[in-house]
Amino acid sequence: MQRKFPRQQRARATVEAILQAAAQLLTDLGFEALTTARVAERAGVSVGSLYQYFPNKQALAAAMIDYYAEKLSAAFIEAVEMRPYGSLEETIGAMIEVAMVAHPHDPKLHLALNELAPRYRAEKVREVGDRIAGIIEGQLARHRHEIAPDLDLGEAAALIETLLENVVHRAIERHPVSVRGERAIDQCGRMIMAYLTSTRRHAA
Amino acid sequence: MQRKFPRQQRARATVEAILQAAAQLLTDLGFEALTTARVAERAGVSVGSLYQYFPNKQALAAAMIDYYAEKLSAAFIEAVEMRPYGSLEETIGAMIEVAMVAHPHDPKLHLALNELAPRYRAEKVREVGDRIAGIIEGQLARHRHEIAPDLDLGEAAALIETLLENVVHRAIERHPVSVRGERAIDQCGRMIMAYLTSTRRHAA
Amino acid sequence: MQRKFPRQQRARATVEAILQAAAQLLTDLGFEALTTARVAERAGVSVGSLYQYFPNKQALAAAMIDYYAEKLSAAFIEAVEMRPYGSLEETIGAMIEVAMVAHPHDPKLHLALNELAPRYRAEKVREVGDRIAGIIEGQLARHRHEIAPDLDLGEAAALIETLLENVVHRAIERHPVSVRGERAIDQCGRMIMAYLTSTRRHAA
Amino acid sequence: MQRKFPRQQRARATVEAILQAAAQLLTDLGFEALTTARVAERAGVSVGSLYQYFPNKQALAAAMIDYYAEKLSAAFIEAVEMRPYGSLEETIGAMIEVAMVAHPHDPKLHLALNELAPRYRAEKVREVGDRIAGIIEGQLARHRHEIAPDLDLGEAAALIETLLENVVHRAIERHPVSVRGERAIDQCGRMIMAYLTSTRRHAA
DNA sequence: GATGAATGAGTTTTCATTCAT
DNA sequence: TATGAATGAAAACTCATTCAT
DSSP states (O other), rough: OTTTHHHHHHHHHHHHHHHHHHHHHHHHHHHOOOHHHHHHHTTTTOHHHHHOOOOOOOHHHHHHHHHHHHHHHHHHHHHHOOOTOOHHHHHHHHHHHHHHHSSSSSHHHHHHHHHHHHHHHHHHHHHHHHHHHHHHHHHHHHHHGSSTTTTHHHHHHHHHHHHHHHHHHHHHHHHSSSHHHHHHHHHHHHHHHHHHOOOOGOOO | OOOOOOSSSSHHHHHHHHHHHHHHHHHHSSTTTTTHHHHHHHTTOOHHHHHHHHHSHHHHHHHHHHHHHHHHHHHHHHHHHHHHOOOHHHHHHHHOOOOHHHTTTTTTHHHHHHHHHHHHHHHHHHHHHHHHHHHHHHHHTTTGSSOOTTHHHHHHHHHHHHHHHHHHHHHHHSSTTSSHHHHHHHHHHHHHHHHHHOHHHHHH | TTTHHHHHHHHHHHHHHHHHHHHHHHHHHHHOOHHHHHHHHHSSSOHHHHHHHOSSSHHHHHHHHHHHHHHHHHHHHHHHHHHTTHHHHHHHHHHHHHHHHSSOHHHHHHHHHHHHHHHHHHHHHHHHHHHHHHHHHHHHHHTGGGTTTTTTTHHHHHHHHHHHHHHHHHHHSSSTTTTHHHHHHHHHHHHHHHHHHGGGGGOO | OOSSOOHHHHHHHHHHHHHHHHHHHHHHHHHOOOHHHHHHHHTTSOOHHHOOOOOSSHHHHHHHEEEEEHHHHHHHHHHHOOOOOOOHHHHHHHHHHHHHHHTTTHHHHHHHHHHHHHHHHHHHHHHHHHHHHHHHHHHHHHHHGGGGTSSHHHHHHHHHHHHHHHHHHHHHHHSSTTTTHHHHHHHHHHHHHHHHHGGGGGGG
């Protein structure tokens, strides 16, 4: 029983190497060019081994999605729970920051995964999305009095979640690293704040 | 990108049939399953003909993207210029509507193209994006006095453009045809209005 | 009847344009890349027209071979009959020169045709080869007294013909335009002369 | 050029089977009809395997050329070093014989490869040619005193090498197996000997 | 006659997946 | 278990040839 440990250790290392290699290839070449052979090679593993852990390519894609989705979710929770007494504005700012730097090594990866996800893991995506929306809603609730009373917090949270997932990364994609990119993020924060504190007359 | 300019009537018809078939397949099966043979078959044309006009699969993708991007751009311009005297709120509403129903026959197609575009036609995407942002900026300028004076209209337009392109479709994707989807759109309008008319204190 | 002339004129021009285009492509890209479409395009003619004059690709190849083989044969005859009183050495020199500059515009073309010929026109190649060998033999006969008496003139002529057809062009190919190339040609002349005037002791 | 170095026994067998099958097809049907599928089939192997070792058709052609070029080169060296004390005439004779029977199983194959080589492996062809010319030059040097003093041995060797490579095979091609063919070879030997021992007066 | 659009069988090439070692 | 050789169905792409206009 004890002797199994090192094996499991190694297995875990292999799985992670594969996942990491897959992520790299996804970033560098896109999903079209991501072949199991290439993944295995970059992971320093044989194709056979890859299939030991992932029964097919879809499973690999799904695992990547899950892995990073969980990472994102965890980062979100952590960022929010870190400052339990922050102001609404600070909280929003923290969320945007997490959305941006969730994958510090690669915004391209996040984008690519976002494209893959609905195809291979629609359920999971929705689930994580809902979880994050729940967290956001919780935070909004903490500041209920600062928020326009006619706003449905659930709706607002869902909208903000979508915004964070999509707009932030697209903004970076278009104006990478530049001042304009940074400004776009700022504007994003302003937009959310304005929305939350808007008075009724703005409603469509 | 098209190999040659079709001179005869027949040729133009063929090109259109191919483009249409490709769009259908993209919608029905996704890009993965879009093979040149299938496209040709559905277009009622031989593979040879397809390759006469599109030297490779990428070119076909690019042509589709260009075609629909132009269509979207045109729809935008038309929608906006239709009501030259509308209020800011009406204008924003019209824009959202266009973004939503740009392809009345198929929101799925729009979504699929949005995924393809950055990979196959990044330049074009940026170009059309900028063009649309320009139009939005023009509209914002018409209502300068209603908008927070510290807002840079260019920045604001870019942000709104990104929002329209991404959030609207993602919202539809997650909550298709449902009431929530519709509401999300409403909220989107509210958000934009709030942002535009926000007072300084909201700035990040 | 008269009116037919311009038509035939035009047809001949078309045929020649096609043949020339084919020769160019053969030289530039090799036979693999010589497609009927490309030939037609370079000839400034439609594929349909090409097929009007050449029922298939083989026929085109055969026509090229015949065309240039006849040209070579004619050049040979002319070169030899020009100087009916020349010495053996002069005659040999003239022959080498013809073999070299038969296609002043392109030694590569000659080489390529030499490769094609056996496949598409073995009969013709043999025929022209024999014809040229006959001419050479006639010239040798004129100098019978200078030539080793044990040499069979037919055999000698055949060998010389092969030498001219093959060695000269290969020599150019390997050492193009260079001094060495020129020298190789000189050596070739020397070799033939030595062979013809050799005494019996050299026989294998 | 080969995609990867075969590590297992099985792999080496596969590569050899492919190479052999390709050579057979080249001989039987010519390069035009040599398709990767047919090669794989005749080798009793899947197309996939073929592409595992040869990334494309050209690489396959190149590998064949290299393989047989090396074989020829080795045969040449062996033939020459076998009789280190032979006379000049014997040595020349041996060389001619090697050139003729380099591929005892198939002169057609040699011919076909000779056509392919300049297109797919010009460098290699030159290299092997030079190597063989070097060997010839070495032999000539051993008999310097029998050779016309004004001859440049390097030049002579290059010429002889070209002669052997081309004339011999063309001679076989035109007059296969026949007495004339054999005689042509004899004459070739005589020619070379005459050239080497010729006195100055023959020089062009 | 001339044109060039259309054809489709035939090639090359890829890649997820299996399986003997 | 790990390896990497082998598989082969499926994809992309070519090109000689036909035929409606």
